[in-house]
Every structure is written in C-alpha cells, then in structure tokens.
Amino acid sequence: MIGTARSAKGQITRGHVELGSYPDGPVLSPVLIAQGEKDGPTLWLQACIHGPEVVGPLSIQRFLRTVDLKQLSGRVVCLMLANPLGFRGYNRLTPQDGYNLNRVFPGDPNGHLSYQLAHRLLDLSLTHSDAMLDLHSGGDLTITCHYTLFHNNGTPEGLESERMARATGSPNIWNSLEEGLSGCHFTHYTKGGKPSLIVESGGGARVTPEDLDRLTLAIFNVCKARGMLPGEPVVPARFRLGGDAIHHKATHGGLFIPKVAPGDDVVKGQHLADIVDLFGDVVETVHCPVDKAWVGSIRRPHMPIYNGDQVFELVGTKGYDPA
Numbered sequence: 001m002i003g004t005a006r007s008a009k010g011q012i013t014r015g016h017v018e019l020g021s022y023p024d025g026p027v028l029s030p031v032l033i034a035q036g037e038k039d040g041p042t043l044w045l046q047a048c049i050h051g052p053e054v055v056g057p058l059s060i061q062r063f064l065r066t067v068d069l070k071q072l073s074g075r076v077v078c079l080m081l082a083n084p085l086g087f088r089g090y091n092r093l094t095p096q097d098g099y100n101l102n103r104v105f106p107g108d109p110n111g112h113l114s115y116q117l118a119h120r121l122l123d124l125s126l127t128h129s130d131a132m133l134d135l136h137s138g139g140d141l142t143i144t145c146h147y148t149l150f151h152n153n154g155t156p157e158g159l160e161s162e163r164m165a166r167a168t169g170s171p172n173i174w175n176s177l178e179e180g181l182s183g184c185h186f187t188h189y190t191k192g193g194k195p196s197l198i199v200e201s202g203g204g205a206r207v208t209p210e211d212l213d214r215l216t217l218a219i220f221n222v223c224k225a226r227g228m229l230p231g232e233p234v235v236p237a238r239f240r241l242g243g244d245a246i247h248h249k250a251t252h253g254g255l256f257i258p259k260v261a262p263g264d265d266v267v268k269g270q271h272l273a274d275i276v277d278l279f280g281d282v283v284e285t286v287h288c289p290v291d292k293a294w295v296g297s298i299r300r301p302h303m304p305i306y307n308g309d310q311v312f313e314l315v316g317t318k319g320y321d322p323a
C-alpha cells in the first residue's frame with residue numbers, strides 16, 4: 001500500500017500518494033503498482049523529479065500498457081510525479097523555493113519545501129523497494145544525450161547499480177562520484193544500501209519517438225536484469241565511459257547557436273558554439289575547455305540566453321569498454 005494504491009497479484013492498481021501540502025490541501029502524485037503473477041523484488045520507477053521531463057511518465061505509461069503481468073515477478077511501483085510542484089509549473093526547479101529538488105537529497109524533514117519533499121521521497125522509495133530507476137530527459141531548456149548515471153563506490157549496491165546501467169541499452173555510462181551530484185536521489189538511495197540509476201534521453205521541449213523508445217526499453221531491460229522479467233537485455237557491443245563533468249556557462253547574452261550535438265565526442269579547443277547578439281554579431285565563441293569529452297547536454301538551440309546560463313554539459317571521456 002502506497003498512499004491510496006494497494007497492490008494486487010496480476011493487476012495494475014492506481015491511486016495517489018501525498019508528498020507535501022499546498023496552502024489548500026495535499027500535494028499528490030499519481031502512483032501505479034504493477035504486480036506480477038509471481039513473487040519477486042520491487043522496482044521503484046520514478047519520473048518528473050524535474051517538472052518538464054515528460055518523456056518519463058509517457059514511457060512508464062507505455063511500459064504499463066505492454067508489460068505481461070503473467071511473466072512479471074514482483075512489483076513495479078510507478079511514481080509518476082516525483083515533483084508535482086515543478087510539474088504544474090513546467091519548471092525544472094520547485095517554483096515555490098527555487099531549489100533543484102534533485103540536488104537537495106537526503107533532504108530535511110524540517111527544511112525548506114524541497115528539502116522536506118526530498119526527505120519524503122527518499123523515505124518512501126527506500127521503504128517500498130529494492131532498486132530504483134529514475135527517468136530523466138532534458139525537459140524544456142536542454143537536450144540530453146542518451147546516458148545512464150549511477151553511484152558505484154565499490155559496495156555491492158554500487159556494483160549492482162553499474163550492472164543495471166550496462167543493461168539499460170544506453171551506450172554511455174557515467175559513474176558519478178562527483179560532488180556536484182552528491183545531492184541526487186539516486187546517490188542517496190544507493191548510499192542507503194540499494195542499487196539505483198538515472199536514465200536520460202532527449203528534451204528540448206519535445207518528445208521524440210527515439211526518446212520514448214529508449215526510456216521504455218530501459219524499463220524493460222532493468223526488469224530483465226533484476227530477474228523480474230524473462231530474457232536477457234540486448235545491450236550495446238561497446239560502452240563509452242564518462243565522469244568528472246563540467247557545466248560550461250555563457251559569459252554573454254544572445255542567441256545560442258551550437259556547432260555540436262548531444263553525444264558528440266569533442267576535444268580541447270574545438271569550436272562548440274557561437275552566441276550571437278540581436279545585431280547579428282558573434283559576441284562569444286565557445287571552445288571545448290577539456291582534453292577529451294562527450295557532450296552530455298546542450299542548451300536548446302537558438303534559445304535566448306543570459307550570461308551565466310549553462311550552455312553545455314561536457315562529460316569527461318574515461319575510455320571505452322571494451323577498449
């Protein structure tokens with residue numbers, strides 16, 4: 001039982017779970033529980049911890065319409081809106097306090113709104129599941145490469161997180177031990193003793209069929225890797241490894257004109273983008289500041305930007321497996 005949703009063998013049940021309170025009533029997220037005919041572990045599947053990242057709920061809906069409950073062992077708990085406040089505001093941040101919810105874990109039951117929400121989400125997810133898959137995309141402001149993100153610090157749950165990441169179908173895997181991601185839900189879920197990961201794809205204020213396919217496949221593949229569905233995940237022949245990402249910010253305002261795409265390999269000095277003012281002059285040229293990287297995400301092309309806006313996430317290339 002989670003909120004008003006009660007799981008039942010061989011059924012998909014639904015309800016709402018309370019995550020906080022508006023001035024006039026509860027902050028609710030829709031929750032669905034798919035329970036297989038057979039016993040097994042519980043997977044926590046979550047979307048919209050960043051409000052505009054709607055590839056997540058759409059791919060969960062697709063998974064639930066196509067999964068065969070006779071073949072499923074255990075339960076998949078689907079929290080459709082990890083941040084209902086951000087979802088209603090179509091905002092990556094919690095509009096009421098301006099925090100990025102996925103940077104304030106483990107949260108604080110007596111802290112700001114986002115901190116209390118983080119505390120509630122971590123408690124709910126660790127209490128009700130054995131593993132977590134957190135679905136992301138670039139939302140409205142950025143476009144993200146297809147990658148997975150996890151916290152493998154050498155513990156059994158860290159190693160299992162990486163094994164799950166390699167099963168998703170994404171060729172890009174990023175073991176994040178970085179300080180900048182130390183406040184993420186997946187980091188603290190794994191520190192809580194259970195495996196977890198993020199899968200990213202797409203954004204730019206649109207949902208492409210490829211992005212939907214990738215996140216839906218990741219859900220099925222993680223279920224297979226966890227022994228919850230029969231069969232082996234189909235995985236890429238080679239993985240590109242990442243880490244130590246930098247978040248490059250513009251120093252001039254204008255229109256953003258990228259020269260590279262999400263997922264591209266880039267090298268030091270490479271011309272990555274121009275920023276053009278309203279007179280048509282190039283006011284800033286962005287060059288790659290690191291030796292070897294791949295483009296984790298870009299600002300949505302042609303967007304008006306301020307100085308200080310993040311325009312690139314560059315993920316350091318840590319080699320290939322197999323080399």
Ligand SMILES: [Zn+2]
Pocket residue numbers: 049050053136137
């Ligand atoms: Zn996100």
